[in-house]
Amino acid sequence: MPEEKPVPASADVKNKVETLKKEDKPVADKIKAGHVHMSGCTGCEVAIADNYGGLLTVLDKYVDWVYDLTLADVRHIPKMDVALVEGSICIQDKISVDEIKETREKSAVVVALGGCACYGNITRFGRGGQPNQPQHESYVPIGDIIKVDAYIPGCAPTPQLIRNVVVMAYLLLKGTKEQQELAKKYLTPLMQLADRGTEACGCDLMYHIINQGLCMGCGSCAAACPVRAITHEYGKPNVNREMCIKCGACYAQCPRSFFNFDVMNEFEGIMELIDGALK
């Protein structure tokens, strides 16, 4: 009989005590946030990650990242201060519908992250027939199923807008009175966009900018378009409507969709504040 070897402590599964690994420098006042993944391409999540070092600072100082199918080992949607939802909702998929409702119940603030969650974006063109769930054919923005508090449009949304919103959301919940005021002013137009509805198209430039006598031909819409569907002909945008994916970036970027002087006039200070927060 071979001699029985002593079992190393690390291999002793039966008697292993669950220990929570504590942060070296716990930060008491972090907010709880997470990423909820619906019918999207994970491009929005990659945009979060594309903040690189800035993201690490955010996680160090401001945010406990409590839920994220791709990055965190948590199976069920927990209570959160801020839920960033990527992707639209397939109404034929019960799990998606249940989970977006659960997200609403458990989150103080729900932010639609990216074109699909805000406006449907490319998933608007879905009409089923794909393997392996060909009956999944109807995709709607999350605002058609639940109340959404703020939008971060764009396909993909930019790392810098996500960064700005996250810093402002933190200031709103945990900042000084002055910082809360500023954060509220900053976030207001993104909340108004959520309030405005779930449909977007390059046509918005016609309906709500040019038809309203507001276009001054700056070119922001063409710069913002992710699919180069917008050109400028004699100083006015011309939308190739066949190419438009309905992400909403052009309208949201236009300085004549919203322009809040009380925030914009402070641009220098705000950019310093955000830079400082991420150092």
Place this chain on the structure above:
Amino acid sequence: MGTELGKYKLCVSARSADKEILKKAQDGGIVTQLFKYALEEGIIDGAIVSGPSDEPWRPRPFVATTVDDLMKSRGTRYNISPNVSFIKEATRSYGLDRIGIVGTPCQMQAVRKGQLYPVGLRDVPDKIALAIGIFCMENFPYQSIKQLVEDHAAMKLEAVKKMEIGKGKFWVYGERGQVVQLPLKVTHNYEQPGCHVCLDYVANLADVSTGSVGSPDGWSTVFVRTKNGDDIWSKAIAAGCFETKPIEQVKPGLELVSKLANEKITKNQKTVEERAKFGVNKALRNPYISPK
């Protein structure tokens, strides 16, 4: 004087020290000279400017990466050049990490909105290295300029040497030396409608803003507004790029700038308010309140 001139650290009357720049400059050659200095010193890798196009007096956004490029773009063309449309492309196919951009007050607003709310401008916000704003009362569609020059001033666009708005008139100077002036009452009809809700005359959100108003002929009024603008401007002064005079010592001076700024803001504020009751219990949109 109140908020109509925006925040600024200093205001001077200035002109480029470079005779070549002044030869074709609209006034003091401030934009060309400051971009030239920034380009040569590596402060910017290139600048989005309004360059010439294949039609006479029609500008097109153009990424200048050499001093030669900048020289081709001297002077003002009074119609729309969507410079901001190149702001992402400049960081992509042109590979600029530090962008210079010149534009009207509304385009400076677009740039700052793009930095604070970069919806579709990935990696652009941190690459704006120098934003130069130009004073602007209103702009025109290209077809308006064509009608003003060809129908009202009876000149061929190709034969025009310079256009200028000043002293209450629209001036068209021909290559052969002829000068036609149109009353602004005529040009008002042809203005771009979107300009009538604009509440900024002197590009309050630029790093440095400049225009002819307030300074003598051949000179420009310059506002240095941000820390970044101040840093670049003071280096350019130290390098001898500009001749300057205190704004208090030139005629007509800051008072006229203030007067025109207030006139524009008051008139357009009224337009914004009238839009609220444009129809019968129906309003036109107000972008300063909400995107709805």
